[in-house]
Amino acid sequence: MPRGLDLLAVDDLQVGYGKIQVLWGVSLRLAAGETVAVVGSNGAGKTTLLRSIAGLLPPVAGRVVFRDRVLGRLPAHEIARRGLALVPEGRELFPWMSVHENLLLGGRLCAERLRVAENLEWVYGLFPVLRERRRQSASTLSGGEQQMLAIARALMSNPSVLMLDEPSTGLSPRVVESIFEVIAGLAQRGATILLVEQNVYLALAVADRAYVLERGRLTLEGTGQELIEHAAVRQAYLGVAEG
Amino acid sequence: MGLDAASLLQVLVWGLVVGSIYVLLATGLTLIFGVMKLVNFAHGELMMWGAFLTILIAQSTGVNPYVAMIGSTAAVGLLGVAIERLGFRPLRGTAKINEIFLSIALILVLQNALARFFVPYFRENAQIRTPYATEYFSLGLVNLRYDFVILLAVAWAITFGLWFVLFHTAPGRDVRATSQNRAAALLMGIDVRRIDMLCFGIGSALAALAGSLYGVVNPFSPYAGTIPAIKAFAVIILGGLGSVPGAVLGGLLYGVVESFGTFFLGGSWRDAIAFVLLIVVLMVRPQGIFREGA
Amino acid sequence: MRMSYTARCAGAWVVAGAIAGILVPGSASAQTVRLGLITSITGPAAGTGADQQRAATLAVEELNAAGGVTVGGAKRKVELVIGDDQTSREGAVSGVTRLIVEDKVNVVFGGLGSAFGMAALPLIQERGIPYIPTPSTPLFTRTKDMGPDPTKSMVFHYQATGLMYGAGTADFIAEGLRPVFAPGKPIRVAWLYQDSPFGAEYVRGYTDRIKEKNLPLETVATERFKVGETDYRAQLTKIKALAPQVLVPMGFRGETVAMVQQAVLDVGIDPKKVAIGPVCACVDDPLYYKDLGKIGSHTTILSVYSTYATPKNPAFARWPDFRASFQKRYGVLPGVLGVSAYDAVHIAARAIERAGSLDSQRVIAALAALPVDKYVMPIRSGKTLFDPKYREVDFYLIAQQFFWDEKLKELRPRVVWPHDVADAKYVHP
Numbered sequence: 001m002p003r004g005l006d007l008l009a010v011d012d013l014q015v016g017y018g019k020i021q022v023l024w025g026v027s028l029r030l031a032a033g034e035t036v037a038v039v040g041s042n043g044a045g046k047t048t049l050l051r052s053i054a055g056l057l058p059p060v061a062g063r064v065v066f067r068d069r070v071l072g073r074l075p076a077h078e079i080a081r082r083g084l085a086l087v088p089e090g091r092e093l094f095p096w097m098s099v100h101e102n103l104l105l106g107g108r109l110c111a112e113r114l115r116v117a118e119n120l121e122w123v124y125g126l127f128p129v130l131r132e133r134r135r136q137s138a139s140t141l142s143g144g145e146q147q148m149l150a151i152a153r154a155l156m157s158n159p160s161v162l163m164l165d166e167p168s169t170g171l172s173p174r175v176v177e178s179i180f181e182v183i184a185g186l187a188q189r190g191a192t193i194l195l196v197e198q199n200v201y202l203a204l205a206v207a208d209r210a211y212v213l214e215r216g217r218l219t220l221e222g223t224g225q226e227l228i229e230h231a232a233v234r235q236a237y238l239g240v241a242e243g
Numbered sequence: 244m245g246l247d248a249a250s251l252l253q254v255l256v257w258g259l260v261v262g263s264i265y266v267l268l269a270t271g272l273t274l275i276f277g278v279m280k281l282v283n284f285a286h287g288e289l290m291m292w293g294a295f296l297t298i299l300i301a302q303s304t305g306v307n308p309y310v311a312m313i314g315s316t317a318a319v320g321l322l323g324v325a326i327e328r329l330g331f332r333p334l335r336g337t338a339k340i341n342e343i344f345l346s347i348a349l350i351l352v353l354q355n356a357l358a359r360f361f362v363p364y365f366r367e368n369a370q371i372r373t374p375y376a377t378e379y380f381s382l383g384l385v386n387l388r389y390d391f392v393i394l395l396a397v398a399w400a401i402t403f404g405l406w407f408v409l410f411h412t413a414p415g416r417d418v419r420a421t422s423q424n425r426a427a428a429l430l431m432g433i434d435v436r437r438i439d440m441l442c443f444g445i446g447s448a449l450a451a452l453a454g455s456l457y458g459v460v461n462p463f464s465p466y467a468g469t470i471p472a473i474k475a476f477a478v479i480i481l482g483g484l485g486s487v488p489g490a491v492l493g494g495l496l497y498g499v500v501e502s503f504g505t506f507f508l509g510g511s512w513r514d515a516i517a518f519v520l521l522i523v524v525l526m527v528r529p530q531g532i533f534r535e536g537a
Numbered sequence: 538m539r540m541s542y543t544a545r546c547a548g549a550w551v552v553a554g555a556i557a558g559i560l561v562p563g564s565a566s567a568q569t570v571r572l573g574l575i576t577s578i579t580g581p582a583a584g585t586g587a588d589q590q591r592a593a594t595l596a597v598e599e600l601n602a603a604g605g606v607t608v609g610g611a612k613r614k615v616e617l618v619i620g621d622d623q624t625s626r627e628g629a630v631s632g633v634t635r636l637i638v639e640d641k642v643n644v645v646f647g648g649l650g651s652a653f654g655m656a657a658l659p660l661i662q663e664r665g666i667p668y669i670p671t672p673s674t675p676l677f678t679r680t681k682d683m684g685p686d687p688t689k690s691m692v693f694h695y696q697a698t699g700l701m702y703g704a705g706t707a708d709f710i711a712e713g714l715r716p717v718f719a720p721g722k723p724i725r726v727a728w729l730y731q732d733s734p735f736g737a738e739y740v741r742g743y744t745d746r747i748k749e750k751n752l753p754l755e756t757v758a759t760e761r762f763k764v765g766e767t768d769y770r771a772q773l774t775k776i777k778a779l780a781p782q783v784l785v786p787m788g789f790r791g792e793t794v795a796m797v798q799q800a801v802l803d804v805g806i807d808p809k810k811v812a813i814g815p816v817c818a819c820v821d822d823p824l825y826y827k828d829l830g831k832i833g834s835h836t837t838i839l840s841v842y843s844t845y846a847t848p849k850n851p852a853f854a855r856w857p858d859f860r861a862s863f864q865k866r867y868g869v870l871p872g873v874l875g876v877s878a879y880d881a882v883h884i885a886a887r888a889i890e891r892a893g894s895l896d897s898q899r900v901i902a903a904l905a906a907l908p909v910d911k912y913v914m915p916i917r918s919g920k921t922l923f924d925p926k927y928r929e930v931d932f933y934l935i936a937q938q939f940f941w942d943e944k945l946k947e948l949r950p951r952v953v954w955p956h957d958v959a960d961a962k963y964v965h966p
Contacts, residue, residue: 054430055429056426056429056430075429075434075436076426076429076430077428077429077430077431077432077433077434077435080429080430080431080432081432085430086430088426088427088430092424092426092427092430093424093427094419094420094423094424094427095423095424096419096423097416097419097420097423101416104413104416105416105417105420105428105431106431108413108416108417108431108432108433109431109432153431154430157431157432246778247778249778250774250775250777250778253770253774253804254771254774257768257770257771257774261768362583362584366583366584366585366824367581367582367584367585367790367791368767368791370795370798376802377802386805388802388803391803460768460803461767461768461795462767462791462794462795463767464581464791466581467765467767502770502771503771505771505772506771506772506774506775509760509761509772510729510732510760510761510762510763510766510769510771510772511732511761511762511763513762513763513766513768513771514763
C-alpha cells in the first residue's frame with residue numbers, strides 16, 4: 001500500500017446511544033502506514049468512535065470512508081471482512097475457547113490454510129507467552145495475556161487497518177510497556193494503526209499524529225511531538241502545572 | 244422384591260431411552276439459547292409437529308417411518324429458519340419482552356394449528372407404527388425392541404454428529420463464537436444473523452427428531468410436547484445455559500433418574516422428579532453443572 | 538263497531554305484550570324445553586365429546602319427531618343447547634354458567650371428565666338446576682367418604698361409578714379368571730391405575746368388594762400413573778418382577794392402549810401367564826378396538842355398554858336397534874358416553890312430562906320418582922331408576938374377551954361373564 005493514501009476518512013461523524021448523543025461531528029484522517037492516536041479522558045467518546053467506525057454502532061449522521069468505500073450502514077461483519085480490525089475495549093475474547101481457537105477465529109477471514117499457519121507463527125513470535133498457553137482457555141489468562149491475545153487475534157486476519165481501544169486499561173506498567181513495544185514495532189514496519197488511549201504519554205510516543213477528543217468533539221490535532229509540547233495538553237493530560 | 248438384575252437393567256435402559264429424547268430436545272434448546280439468548284417456549288410444539296409430519300408422510304406414502312423422519316425433521320428445520328427470519332429477527336434490538344411474547348404466541352399458534360389437523364383424523368392421540376414393532380434385540384438379561392435400539396442409535400449418532408461439527412469444524416466454531424461473544428463474533432467477520440437462523444433451524448430440527456422418535460415408542464398428541472419441553476428447560480438449566488455438553492449429560496441424567504425414581508417411588512412422581520432434581524442441583528451449584536457457553 | 542277508549546288502551550297493551558313476548562330475548566325459553574349438554578367440544582377429549590353431541594342430538598330429534606314433550610297439557614319442542622367444557626375445569630365452569638344464565642336451560646346433563654363436571658357442580662347447587670352427569674366419579678352424589686350428600690339433591694348420576702367398576706372387576710376376577718389361572722388358590726392381581734379421584738374410586742370399589750365378599754384375591758401391586766401418561770414401562774417392569782397372574786390396566790382409552798401395548802411388547806409380560814384386564818368400561822369405543830390391534834387378543838374388558846356385542850338378556854335388548862339408528866344417522870358407532878347422553882335426554886324428557894312443569898323443584902322430584910324403564914344402558918333392578926340414597930343407577934356390568942378377527946383385521950368381543958348372559962367361555966391364550 002503506497003504511503004500517503006487515506007485508508008480511513010471519518011467525516012463529521014455524529015453518534016449517540018438512544019437519546020444521548022456522544023459524538024458531535026468528528027472528522028479524522030488515517031493514511032496508509034500512519035499510526036494515529038486519539039486521546040482524551042474518560043467519557044470523551046473514544047470507544048464510541050471506534051465502535052462506530054467498526055460498524056457496531058450506527059451513526060446518526062456523517063460518514064466513514066474505508067478504502068475508498070463509504071461504509072454507510074454496512075454491518076460490522078462486512079466491515080471486518082473488508083480488512084478493518086478492531087481490538088475492543090474489554091478485549092472481548094471468546095472466554096471458553098482456547099488461545100489457539102481464539103486465534104483461529106481471528107484468522108477465519110484468511111482465504112488459505114497456509115496463510116493462517118503463517119500468521120499463527122508470526123503472532124506467537126510477537127507474543128511468546130501465547131504460544132506457551134495456547135491450549136488454555138481464554139478466561140484463565142491474566143489481564144495482560146488477554147490483551148496480547150486480543151491484539152494477536154486481530155492481527156491474524158492481516159487487516160489493512162488495525163484499531164486499538166485503550167490497550168493499556170487495567171494492566172501493570174511492565175505489561176503495558178511490552179505491549180506498546182509490539183505496537184511500536186508494528187508501526188515501524190508500516191502498519192496502519194488507529195489507537196485510542198487514555199495514557200497520553202504512551203499514545204503520543206508511538207503515534208505519528210494525534211487528535212484530542214473532549215466531550216465528543218475534536219479539540220486539537222497535530223503530530224505527537226507538537227501535542228506533547230502543547231500547553232493545554234500538558235496541563236490536562238500530562239499532569240504538568242503551568243507557570 | 245423387584246430388585247433383580249434384569250429388572251434394574253431394564254429400568255436403566257428405559258431411562259437411557261427417555262434420556263436420549265431429552266438430550267435431543269435439550270441440545271436444540273441450549274443451542275438456541277446460547278446463540279440467540281432466547282428461550283424458545285414453543286419447543287414442545289415443534290417436537291409434536293415433527294411427530295405429526297412423520298406419521299403423515301409415513302401413512303400417506305407408505306414409506307418406512309424412519310425414512311419419513313428425514314423429511315419431517317428437515318421440514319421443521321426450515322420452519323424454524325422461517326420463524327427466526329420472519330419472527331425474531333425483526334424484534335432484535337427491541338425490548339426483550341417482545342421476544343418472550345412472540346415465543347409464547349408461537350406455542351398457541353403451533354399447538355392449535357396442529358390440533359386442527361390432528362384431532363379430526365387421530366382424535367386424542369396417535370402412535371407411529373414401524374415395521375419392526377415386534378422384533379427384538381437380545382441384550383443378555385433383557386430383550387429390547389428394535390425400535391428402541393434404532394431410537395438410541397439415531398439419537399446418539401445425531402448428538403455425536405452435532406458435537407463433532409460444533410467442536411471440530413470451522414462453521415461449528417463460528418456458532419460457538421457467536422454464543423460466547425456476539426460482538427466479538429461480528430468483529431471476526433461472522434454474519435451472526437445467519438448463525439441465528441441456522442441455530443434456530445437446527446434447534447427446531449432436533450426438537451422435531453426428538454418428537455418423531457418419541458412418537459414411535461409413545462402415544463402422542465398436539466399437547467404432549469409441553470411436559471417434555473419443560474423438562475428440557477430444567478435440563479439446560481442443570482447443564483448450564485448454552486452448554487451442549489451440559490445438555491447431553493443433563494438429559495441422560497434426567498432420563499435415568501426419572502426412570503429409577505418412577506420405579507422406586509411410583510408413577511405419580513415421574514414429573515415431580517425432574518423438578519426436585521433441578522432444585523437440588525441449583526442449591527448445590529447454581530450455575531449448573533457446566534458453566535454457560537458451548 | 539267503535540271501541541271505547543278503555544278497550545282500545547287495553548287492546549294496545551295486549552298487542553304490545555304479545556309483541557314483547559315475541560321480541561324480548563329469553564322469552565323463547567317459555568316455548569321450548571331446553572336441555573343443556575355440557576361436554577368436551579374442544580380440547581384433548583373433543584373426540585369423545587363429539588360422540589355425546591351426536592347421541593344427544595339423535596335423542597332430541599326423536600323426541601321432536603314424536604311431537605315434543607308434553608308440559609302441563611301443551612306439547613313443546615325440545616331444544617338441545619351445547620356447552621363446551623374445553624376439556625378443562627375453567628371451561629366447564631364457564632360452559633355451565635352460560636347454559637344456566639344465558640341459555641336458561643331446564644336441565645344440565647352429560648360430560649366425560651369427572652374433574653370438569655365436578656368443577657361446575659357448585660354452580661348447579663347454587664341454582665338448584667336438575668343435573669344428570671355422565672362421568673364416572675361417584676362424588677357427584679356422594680361425599681368424600683362415599684356417604685350420601687344431601688346438598689347434591691338436584692344431581693342424578695346416570696353412569697356406572699368407579700366404585701361399581703371396581704367391584705365388578707373383583708367379581709369377574711374371582712368368578713371368571715381365577716378358575717383358569719389359579720384354581721383353588723388366591724389369585725395374584727396387579728393394578729396399574731390412574732392417579733386421579735376416578736382411579737382411586739375404582740380401586741376402592743375393588744378393595745371394598747374383596748373385603749365385603751371375602752374374595753380370594755391377593756393384590757400384589759398397586760402402581761399408579763399420572764393422567765395423560767404415555768410411558769408406563771418403569772411401572773410395568775416393576776409389576777412384571779412381582780409375577781402377578783392378572784394385570785389390571787385402568788385408565789382412559791389412550792392410556793389403556795399404551796399400557797397394554799407396552800406391557801406385552803416392550804416389557805415382555807406374557808399374556809399366556811398373565812391375564813391382561815379387565816380394562817375400564819369407559820374405553821369401550823370403536824377406536825379402542827382399532828387402536829389396540831392384535832396385541833389385545835385375549836384381553837378382557839368390563840363394560841356397561843359394548844360397542845359390538847349384545848348379551849342375551851332383556852336388559853340389553855335395545856342395543857341392536859340403537860346401534861343401527863345411530864349408525865344410519867352418523868355413519869359411525871356410538872361409544873358408552875354417547876349412549877349415556879342419549880338416555881339422559883330421554884330421562885329428562887320423561888321427568889319433565891311427569892312433573893307437568895319446567896319448574897326445577899318439580900322436575901327434581903319427578904326424577905327422584907322416575908321408574909326403571911327400557912333405556913339403552915342396561916339397568917339391573919330397582920323400584921325407581923335412581924336409588925333414593927345415592928341417586929345412582931344399578932347398571933348391569935358384563936365382561937368381554939377380545940379376539941382377533943382375521944377378516945375384519947380388528948378385534949371383536951365375546952361376552953364371557955356373568956354366566957347368565959355370557960355367550961362364550963373365557964379362553965386361555
